[in-house]
Amino acid sequence: MKQGFNFMKNLYVIFAFILLFLCTTEALAEGLKFSPQRINFDAKDRVFTLTVLNDSDEKKAYRLSFETRYLKPEGGTTLVSDESEFSAVPYLRLSPRRIILGANQRQKVRLQYTGSNLVDGDYLAHLKFTEVNLPSDLQSDEESVGMKFEVKQVVNVAIPLRLSVGDVQSNVKIISAEKSNYAQDGYEFWDITFKRSGNGNGSGFLYGRFKKDGSDEQGALIIQRVPVNIYRNTDKFTLKAPLVAGAKLGKGTLMLTLYDGEGINRPVIDTLVLNIPE
Structure with a gap:
């Protein structure tokens, strides 16, 4: 029994470090889950689909965006310009950019590669989900034309994205x-x-x-x-x-x-x- 407990405790520590590596912002968006957890995007496919799940018991809204983060030699990541040498951000498009999810609701997010003639290799980005306030007059899960979203607080999560071009x-x-x-x-x-x-x-x-x-x-x-x-x-x-x-x-x-x-x-x-x- 003690051996089983130690095994589960080991897994807890290891997965805690996985989360520290994957989540590059100060807080996780509570109840938000992804499939897959890491985005490995082969440029020849042109399109990648991510499934997002609101695992909480309340309706939530998020703003989606890309950012570029580089790995530091001692661990952790640092935010850099989207014009950096290995950034994938200039070659990606995202749809939708804002989502509203009811409790336990899923939605697919579509990523598209728009680049051409890039030098072979891996390019880097993070897909960031920032939680925003739901409009008080929202009656459905559909986003109205011209609807404004205000940032709720600094609660977001960023998923690492690798864009592979050509022979890597x-x-x-x-x-x-x-x-x-x-x-x-x-x-x-x-x-x-x-x-x-x-x-x-x-x-x-x-x-x-x-x-x-x-x-x-x-x-x-x-x-x-x-x-x-x-x-x-x-x-x-x-x-x-x-x-x-x-x-x-x-x-x-x-x-x-x-x-x-x-x-x-x-x-x-x-x-x-x-x-x-x-």
């Missing part, structure tokens, strides 16, 4: 790892640094095994399902990866593996083996 190639290497000074809820963290190359984003899932010196066993899985997403704008990125609940590394060997997908049976992108002193 990328490679990711794990170049170093060390115990982090950061800790949360008793969890130990490690700072894992990656190097990205090529004209595309780099991504994968990180797992880690620790084997005590003198042990004949395969080693315990002490880092599980940590998503790695490195934007094209940076060639180096450091991720804080949590160890499983209660795990502490003593003298032994730490093997870090980046997989091309979720699960240890997926193809291996890169591996780093470290000898941990006592």
Whole structure:
């Protein structure tokens, strides 16, 4: 029973970090869910459809817009100009730009690629949903002509968007790892640094095994399902990866593996083996 509890607690910490990575603004729009959660848009398809769900018990309205965010080498993102080298914003159109959703109502949002003759590679954007006040005279879910929406408060969420044009190639290497000074809820963290190359984003899932010196066993899985997403704008990125609940590394060997997908049976992108002193 305790093992099951620890597993769920591990998942909570990992998914909390996923949300911190995905949501680039100060607050989430309560009750708003998306499918898919990340937008991987192949330019040759020209159109991408996102499904939005209002998972709350009240009617809500949102204003939709694009913005460009670059990944910082130490983690997190920073807002940059839409004229930046790797911005996808100038080549995208969005419909509708304002939506009203009743409780548990879904709506499809259509993204269109309008560019041409772009250099091959990945381009970056975030699709932002800003909650706004419903007009007091609103009688239906239809938006009236000329209706004005006022921002309710700074409550929004931004979904990462990758626009892939032509032949996209990328490679990711794990170049170093060390115990982090950061800790949360008793969890130990490690700072894992990656190097990205090529004209595309780099991504994968990180797992880690620790084997005590003198042990004949395969080693315990002490880092599980940590998503790695490195934007094209940076060639180096450091991720804080949590160890499983209660795990502490003593003298032994730490093997870090980046997989091309979720699960240890997926193809291996890169591996780093470290000898941990006592």
